[in-house]
Amino acid sequence: MNAFFASPNVEAALVASAIVAALSAAIGYFVVLRGLSFAGHAVTDIGMTGGAGAMLAGLDPLVGLIAFSVGAGAAVGAFGERARERDVATGLVLAFALGAGALFLHLQTAFANAQTTLLFGSIFDVAPALLRVVAAIGVVALAVLTALYRPLLFASVAPLAARSVGVPVRTLGYAFLIVMAVAVAETAQIVGVLIATALLVGPAATAMTLVREPLRGIALAMTIGIGISWLSIACAFASFDLSRGAQSWPASFFVAVITLVVYVAARAFRERRA
Amino acid sequence: MPDLAAGLAHPWLQNALCGAAIVAVVAAIVGTFVVMRGASFATHALSQIGFAGAAGAVYAGVPPAFGLIAFSLLGAFGLGALSLRSRSSDVPTALVLVASLGTGALFLALTDDFGSDVTSFLFGTIVGVARAQVAVTFVAALCALAVLAVIARPLLFATVARDAARSAGVDVAALDVVFLVVVGLAAAITVPIVGALLVFALTIGPAAAASRLCTRPAAAFALAIVLGLIAAGCGVALAYETDWPVGFFISAIALLEYVVARAIR
Amino acid sequence: MNAAIPAVDFAGVDFKRGERTILGRATFAVEPGEFVGIIGGNGAGKSTLLQLTMGLLAPSRGEIRVFGAPPRATHGTIGYVPQRIELDPDVPLRARDFVALGVDGAKFGIPFPSARRRSLVDAALADVGATPFADKPAGRLSGGEQQRLAIAQAIVGRPKLLLLDEPLANLDLSAAAGIVETTARIARERGITVLLVAHDVNPLVRYMDRVLYLANGRAAIGAVDEIVNEDTLSRLYDRPVDVLRVRGRIIVVAGDA
Structure with a gap:
């Protein structure tokens, strides 16, 4: 276990994952409240195309991730009011973006591992420079969310009433989608595009099952998120240790599975209590 | 540029075209219900569950089709059970989806040969579709369509008038689960050709376009099949000509079909 | 059809959700061919009553019969x-x-x-x-x-029995009147028994045979004048209720408890 804390890679992984988990959980609370799980997932996946495109163009993948995620967030917002139409349109734009991502990855033969790194993350490989970027973006995004908190909550649960007292409901919806896009792009950079949804939706939905009050719920969600990501890192590290360095299990696997287990357990707990 | 007509002499291209045509028909029919029920997300999730199954099968050294079908069916039941008592199926779908992706990532990491075998399940391939695989695809497609034919009428009733259907004695909750199982089966056979990430382009693209253009159910199903066959056929042909991933072409054509349908009506 | 068998028969029906009593000792019978309006405030148990009739909910106590049969076995008649x-x-x-x-x-x-x-x-x-x-x-x-x-x-x-759950809720006055008139005519022509749930008694007055009023988990059934009067409603609500008749419209005003 000493090796665990001594390793600088592990330390960077713990810090970075705590930042993205806390941010994802806070934003995820509103994602679940607004029924945007699919949109949230789509935005991450579309970010993959951006990441792959940026690599193809010789840029930092984070730039492409954020650019495409934010664009996708705005596009999802523009699809308008009707839930079912949003469902289909989100799905098809997502499918096309994934197709384009597949093409970019296909064209880019330079790194064989780029594809899986982008898709499934590389949490033990966080460079100090990236850590600083992640921290800065995380602080800004959380600050924006704090500023938006009250009107956003109102607009999420009672849009018509909120509009009647002068809350700019539509603008707020867009602003939120963009903050969400930044958050998931950042998370994707750490845990991988395909798993970012887990930290976005899982802790928030779990907290919502257990606690009714929003602020306490968000705090609990952040705690659960950080707990899940640290536990996952520990498990991944242990799997490396247990196999004597021969083969380690990806942290992404643990994040995804632990998130699902925690959510199912929370629901079972609530149903037993009810 | 290789000539498609000459290429048709290759058995593997014939197999790819046959397989693509079968999955296009199934995807179009299932997709029409998916669009009506607003179940795109569940469809997306079930195809990725199939990816985890395929990756697992490759790791265990058994034919991927078994892993695909087993995981998809299991995922469908799990998703149905989790969604049964929750207000919206959004959150369970997202979490089951990422759990299966995570499992897929694990199998991917454990499989020594880090090669294209498993990642081709993510993005699809037209190379190496064996005759036997076409046969499995055909049988599974028949099963999916047979189940769908049996439940078609109550499913339509429960989809457009849930309360009235329940009062008429339709077991709507059981139908929800059976429908997810059919979607899972359809996704399982579509994954190897189109790729797990792109299955639902073929599932909802043609169906959404057809639903927008048609007012009768029978016409919507028929048009969806035609549009699906066009997307699959052109996708395979273009992939053969360019050597680019087939999923890219299929998803692009499916999106184009939907955009054109929206422009028309 | 045997006229002695009621279309809908509730005998001492209780329905509880958790600790809350939605219906208590509800006892009434609707005759075949009748048009009955079910009136009551929010949460008075109007929709619950329809769900019990369809067999989608089971009563906590008491017995429900639809054309003499248990509600579960009535698919096709409702x-x-x-x-x-x-x-x-x-x-x-x-x-x-x-x-x-x-x-x-x-x-x-x-x-x-x-x-x-x-x-x-x-x-x-x-x-x-x-x-x-x-x-x-x-x-x-x-x-x-x-x-x-x-x-x-x-x-x-x-069907022999038609249940309508607040069909007028999202309609303007003239559309609502049209729906009630249509329903009543079809019921008469086809010999269908009707239970129609509504907030307001007024659109139904000209067409319904009897009214079933729900309040405080209790049910009272009878002709409009027998039920929608100050004595009966005050007893049902457990507090003074005024019934005003203004230009042919009935307005129910419940006082403080």
């Missing part, structure tokens, strides 16, 4: 009209396809064209005045038009 049908505008169904689901939508398999189904659907569409838009896309019709389709779907299978 037609149900929900508060509103929420159809996606792009759903690929014409109005007649939507109504046809009421004929055999609960049966397994694919529907093949049938002259019998077509004539049933045409008759139901004509009865609700939906013939002019029978071939239009169902999802693009107005709320009032969709409500007519829901009624057509409920009656097309020739």
